[in-house]
Amino acid sequence: MKKNLATLIIVCLVLSSCKEEKKYSDYKKDDFYEVQGIVxxxxxxDDPFDLSVAKDVHYEYFIxxxxxxxGIEENLEILENVNGYPVVxxxxxxxxxxxxxSRIGLTENLTMDEKKVLEKHFQEQMDIEKKKINKGI
Incomplete structure (x- = not known):
């Protein structure tokens, strides 16, 4: 009986200490500002029951x-391959x-440093594509 009670207490403590990760809707819209990111x-x-277009989007921000x-946004429904895309x-x-x-695209207030990073990133992406074309891939 003591063993069962101890197990029950431990399970309750573990479950009560598990916090559900907050969602955007748990905050006020005014609590956030936009920055530029890249996927x-x-x-x-990983879920075999998800739609085939469901993706876990990994990104960098403050580029x-x-x-x-x-950061990562899990289980987004995105049709195309978005690797390397700019995101807000x-x-x-x-x-x-x-x-x-937030979305694929550019922020309205890009800094000169962010523009330089994006230019370099896009040039690298174009160079990779050129190599693929030259190799016939």
Missing amino acids: THAPPT NREKPLK ILVHKDNETINFY
């Missing part, structure tokens, strides 16, 4: 920093590690 990779989800921050990321005003994928 680093977007593999299909002009020496070490950009990384919503970042919490008080904690820049709280972030959410």
Whole structure:
């Protein structure tokens, strides 16, 4: 009986300490600002029951920093391959590690440093595509 009670208490403690990750809808829209990001990779989800277009989108944001921050948005329905695409990321005003994928595209207020990073990134992407074409891939 003591063993069962101890096990029950441990299970309750573990379950009560598990916090559900907050969603964007748990915050106020005004708590966030937009920054530029780039998709680093977007593999299909691991769940075999998800739609074939469901992807886990991995991205970097604050791309002009020496070490950009990384984020992931899981289970997004995206038809095309978005690897290397520019994306807009919503970042919490008080904690820049709280972030959410907003959309594919560019922010309205790109800095010169961000433009340079994007230009370099796009040039690298074009060079990779040229090599593929030259190799007949």
